[in-house]
Amino acid sequence: MNFGVSFMTLGVSDVAAATAFYVAMGLNPHPRSNPDITFFDLHGRILALFDRTSLAEDAAQEDHHDGSFGGSTMACNVSSPEDVQPMLDRAVAAGGTLLRTPSEPPWGGLRGYFADLDGHPWEVVWNPSCQVDSTGRISF
C-alpha cells in the first residue's frame, strides 16, 4: 500500500474557461473528461480541473476564502477499497487530521480525506475504473 500522488486537482470557477487555458498551454483533455471535470493525463499523473466550491465540499472543507482551503487537493489512489481506511489511519497516526471518513462519492468507488500538518488536503481513493501501478501511476 504505497503513498503517492496520482491526481492533482485545481479548484476553478469556470471549468470550460480553465480547460481552454490549459489547452492553450499545450495539454490535451482526456476523453473521460466531462463538463463537470477535466482530466489531463500527464503520463500517469492526472491534472484535474473541478469547480472550486464542489472540490471544497468533496474535501469536507469550508471555502471561506480565508486561506483555510487552499483551492486544490492531491489524491493518492489505492488499488482496493480495503486500503482506504488504513491509509487514512496512517495519516492520523502521523499527526494528520481526518477530514472525511470513507464513503462512496456520486461517481462510484470509495474515498476519504485527510489533511497534513499544514492543512493540505489529500484524498485517499479507490476508483474501480482507474488502475494504479506500483509506482502510483494511473491508467483510466
Next chain:
Amino acid sequence: MNFGVSFMTLGVSDVAAATAFYVAMGLNPHPRSNPDITFFDLHGRILALFDRTSLAEDAAQEDHHDGSFGGSTMACNVSSPEDVQPMLDRAVAAGGTLLRTPSEPPWGGLRGYFADLDGHPWEVVWNPSCQVDSTGRISF
C-alpha cells in the same frame, strides 16, 4: 517545449515536522534535500516541502492567509533558459497573469511565475542540475 507538472511544492510551517509526517506516510527524502527544503522523488515527479512564507515570496505572492495564496505551487521545468520567457508568454497569451519575470533564484538557474485564470501559481523554471525528459519527468 512541453508544458507539464514536474514539481508540486507544499508550503509548510516547519519543514522538519512536515518531512517527518510524509516519511511516516511512507516516502523517502531525496538525498538532495536540505534543512530548507525536502524533496520526495515520486518516479520523476517531485513532491517538495518548503517554508510557506518563503514559497509565497518566491512566487511573488502576498501570504495574507486570505486565500489569495493557496499555500502550494506547481512547477513546469523546461530544458533550457531560453524556454522560460516563451512559456510565461504563452500563459499570458492564454489569459494567465505574470507573477514574476524571469530571474535567477539563490540556488541558481532561471525562473519566473505565472498564475492561471483562478490564481493557481505555476513556476516556469530552468534548473541546470535537473534533467527533464520529453514526458516532463525529472531526474536530479
